[in-house]
Amino acid sequence: MTVRAPAMRDVARLAGVSHQTVSRVLNGHPHVREQTRLRVQAAITELGYRPNRAARTLVTGRSQVLGVVALNTTLYGPASLLSAFELAAAEAGFAVSVGSVRNLDRTSITAVVERHLAHRVAGIVVIAPVESAGEALECLPTDIPLVTVDGDPRRPVPLVTIDQVEGGRLATRHLLDAGHRTVWHVSGPADWFDSAGRIAGWRETLQAAGAEIPPVLQADWSAASGYRCGQMLARTPEVTAIFTANDDLALGVLHALHEHGRRVPDEVSVVGFDDVPDAAYFIPPLTTVRPDFDTVAEASLDLLLAQIDAGVDHTLRRTVSPTLVTRDSVAPPR
Amino acid sequence: MTVRAPAMRDVARLAGVSHQTVSRVLNGHPHVREQTRLRVQAAITELGYRPNRAARTLVTGRSQVLGVVALNTTLYGPASLLSAFELAAAEAGFAVSVGSVRNLDRTSITAVVERHLAHRVAGIVVIAPVESAGEALECLPTDIPLVTVDGDPRRPVPLVTIDQVEGGRLATRHLLDAGHRTVWHVSGPADWFDSAGRIAGWRETLQAAGAEIPPVLQADWSAASGYRCGQMLARTPEVTAIFTANDDLALGVLHALHEHGRRVPDEVSVVGFDDVPDAAYFIPPLTTVRPDFDTVAEASLDLLLAQIDAGVDHTLRRTVSPTLVTRDSVAPPR
DNA sequence: GCGGTCATTGTTAACGTTAACGTAACGACA
DNA sequence: TGTCGTTACGTTAACGTTAACAATGACCGC
Numbered sequence: 001m002t003v004r005a006p007a008m009r010d011v012a013r014l015a016g017v018s019h020q021t022v023s024r025v026l027n028g029h030p031h032v033r034e035q036t037r038l039r040v041q042a043a044i045t046e047l048g049y050r051p052n053r054a055a056r057t058l059v060t061g062r063s064q065v066l067g068v069v070a071l072n073t074t075l076y077g078p079a080s081l082l083s084a085f086e087l088a089a090a091e092a093g094f095a096v097s098v099g100s101v102r103n104l105d106r107t108s109i110t111a112v113v114e115r116h117l118a119h120r121v122a123g124i125v126v127i128a129p130v131e132s133a134g135e136a137l138e139c140l141p142t143d144i145p146l147v148t149v150d151g152d153p154r155r156p157v158p159l160v161t162i163d164q165v166e167g168g169r170l171a172t173r174h175l176l177d178a179g180h181r182t183v184w185h186v187s188g189p190a191d192w193f194d195s196a197g198r199i200a201g202w203r204e205t206l207q208a209a210g211a212e213i214p215p216v217l218q219a220d221w222s223a224a225s226g227y228r229c230g231q232m233l234a235r236t237p238e239v240t241a242i243f244t245a246n247d248d249l250a251l252g253v254l255h256a257l258h259e260h261g262r263r264v265p266d267e268v269s270v271v272g273f274d275d276v277p278d279a280a281y282f283i284p285p286l287t288t289v290r291p292d293f294d295t296v297a298e299a300s301l302d303l304l305l306a307q308i309d310a311g312v313d314h315t316l317r318r319t320v321s322p323t324l325v326t327r328d329s330v331a332p333p334r
Numbered sequence: 335m336t337v338r339a340p341a342m343r344d345v346a347r348l349a350g351v352s353h354q355t356v357s358r359v360l361n362g363h364p365h366v367r368e369q370t371r372l373r374v375q376a377a378i379t380e381l382g383y384r385p386n387r388a389a390r391t392l393v394t395g396r397s398q399v400l401g402v403v404a405l406n407t408t409l410y411g412p413a414s415l416l417s418a419f420e421l422a423a424a425e426a427g428f429a430v431s432v433g434s435v436r437n438l439d440r441t442s443i444t445a446v447v448e449r450h451l452a453h454r455v456a457g458i459v460v461i462a463p464v465e466s467a468g469e470a471l472e473c474l475p476t477d478i479p480l481v482t483v484d485g486d487p488r489r490p491v492p493l494v495t496i497d498q499v500e501g502g503r504l505a506t507r508h509l510l511d512a513g514h515r516t517v518w519h520v521s522g523p524a525d526w527f528d529s530a531g532r533i534a535g536w537r538e539t540l541q542a543a544g545a546e547i548p549p550v551l552q553a554d555w556s557a558a559s560g561y562r563c564g565q566m567l568a569r570t571p572e573v574t575a576i577f578t579a580n581d582d583l584a585l586g587v588l589h590a591l592h593e594h595g596r597r598v599p600d601e602v603s604v605v606g607f608d609d610v611p612d613a614a615y616f617i618p619p620l621t622t623v624r625p626d627f628d629t630v631a632e633a634s635l636d637l638l639l640a641q642i643d644a645g646v647d648h649t650l651r652r653t654v655s656p657t658l659v660t661r662d663s664v665a666p667p668r
Numbered sequence: 669g670c671g672g673t674c675a676t677t678g679t680t681a682a683c684g685t686t687a688a689c690g691t692a693a694c695g696a697c698a
Numbered sequence: 699t700g701t702c703g704t705t706a707c708g709t710t711a712a713c714g715t716t717a718a719c720a721a722t723g724a725c726c727g728c
Contacts, residue, residue, distance in 0.1 A: 020715095020716080095450075096433075117384055351707080385685080386684050387685095389683070393713050676723085685713090688712095696702090
């Protein structure tokens with residue numbers, strides 16, 4: 001019924017050349033006469049020819065596809081990263097195949113990686129900033145280009161990361177500089193490296209300032225859990241400054257504070273993390289730490305392409321510093 | 335240096351069978367002795383063999399990959415959809431290749447589709463609910479399974495859509511039922527079908543109730559634009575009920591209202607759309623319309639697989655009804 | 669004019685899989 | 699006993715591309 005899609009040989013026949021010449025034109029090889037090139041290109045457009053990437057992949061052993069392993073791409077961070085990465089990859093001529101994982105157990109991560117490998121992806125990006133992702137990476141063939149984003153800093157794997165520790169410092173110092181005696185912290189899930197880094201930066205800064213270090217309030221990334229922590233904090237009178245591990249948590253905290261009649265920033269100051277697009281319209285507008293996802297995505301692609309061109313290299317690292325965005329949720333204590 | 339990855343023939347040699355038998359085992363064909371199957375499977379695990387999908391794609395002419403064309407996957411809706419779709423596809427044995435587009439002009443949409451076609455994807459999902467996406471689809475080969483999500487209802491293309499009109503009705507009727515004389519609407523971008531549908535449902539419901547129909551306030555999807563519209567609305571005393579086309583807009587409106595000292599829901603009621611995870615922690619918690627993205631994703635996959643199995647069919651349609659989630663942002667007018 | 673480089677093209681053989689067909693062994697049944 | 703179907707394999711030929719090598723002719727220096 002439907003006709004076979006035109007192949008190289010059809011183009012070749014129409015242009016009156018060999019299929020190899022068509023291949024050369026397609027791949028931009030030198031040593032093709034301008035006139036021939038034009039004839040071939042004309043034939044290509046006339047037939048509506050589209051090269052078959054599968055055949056190319058088969059013979060070269062490498063596809064022009066990059067695999068992404070991502071955990072819960074509904075969160076703002078991963079979603080932004082994924083989107084930015086996809087755009088950058090497309091510009092470099094690569095397609096992106098995503099493998100989402102709903103939870104972070106090792107088997108599901110391994111399964112996704114296996115799927116990518118079966119497709120002979122040229123490289124893999126792992127956006128799964130949890131311990132178990134690192135473990136899954138251990139039992140992988142070592143000859144495939146791979147980059148982890150926000151992965152385990154202790155593992156010998158190429159890594160691009162936003163400087164979580166610096167982010168924690170930025171937020172905490174800002175609150176301290178505003179005059180607060182200490183800063184409370186609502187943290188993300190314990191098994192995320194992001195959480196650990198932000199806690200480290202927070203604690204370190206408090207320590208350096210000789211401030212008392214309150215217990216960490218452990219949450220997940222959701223506004224709901226932020227709200228629960230916020231209720232406790234709202235009932236504790238000595239709390240005047242809170243740093244939350246992301247903006248959703250901050251929203252929950254803000255909500256709890258509002259419910260308890262503790263005004264922000266007059267009575268309590270809050271700093272978040274992520275600079276979600278909505279953050280400027282929280283009540284009050286949220287001071288927050290802004291990671292540069294575009295830069296992280298570009299860096300990941302760079303490290304990946306470097307390995308694709310020059311061979312796997314486990315020593316590659318890149319750290320992207322976040323910046324502080326000051327808005328209205330921070331003020332001196334009364 | 336690095337050894338060639340094991341191929342079927344290596345497995346065959348080790349198991350003492352022909353490569354075709356290995357293929358049969360892999361594809362679960364009948365007529366393979368149990369004993370042979372086990373020998374082959376043992377050889378597969380011993381060698382760490384992974385079938386080469388590219389070769390399979392080449393010979394069968396269809397890859398086990400589904401292409402997605404998505405517009406701005408940073409928005410909650412598209413991101414949720416993408417994630418849900420990816421999970422469903424994986425379960426059905428398909429990989430998903432995403433092609434993000436930053437803006438909605440026709441050439442960039444076409445480019446992404448072309449890329450998918452070059453990879454011989456088995457089917458394409460277009461999540462680009464704008465006019466220009468539909469246009470781009472027109473000049474495509476008609477023999478490839480394709481599904482549009484929230485696409486143009488007037489176009490003869492398989493379509494899965496959340497019932498935007500019904501959503502608009504739900505929100506508007508809820509506000510009317512609370513006793514408001516009429517409902518103002520802050521709309522999404524004009525070229526999105528989502529916007530059009532929600533406007534239609536809103537207008538229709540007002541009309542049916544004999545309520546006055548205020549002018550539409552046109553925004554984009556951002557809280558920032560919601561804020562700008564909110565400022566106008568806050569200054570207009572007769573405004574007591576607002577339906578915004580998504581939750582981010584609602585947040586901006588809420589913010590503006592708060593700034594102008596107009597209390598929600600005491601003076602003004604607000605209903606959003608999307609039920610973003612944060613919506614329950616807005617101030618006040620937002621009453622909103624919740625589309626079921628999981629169901630939309632599953633339906634899209636269904637329609638796609640149906641076409642892959644049984645041939646392209648332009649008449650397939652599926653509509654998913656949203657539900658109203660009532661929280662605290664709606665009250666009777668004073 | 670002769671060997672040698674270089675630009676331009678063609679020929680052939682892979683790559684790893686599935687589809688189509690071939691074949692041997694074994695029963696069932698006339 | 700011969701025929702036929704069924705089970706369980708094996709053989710061969712694609713699929714569409716690139717890589718390696720070959721071939722042709724032009725041009726250049728001497």
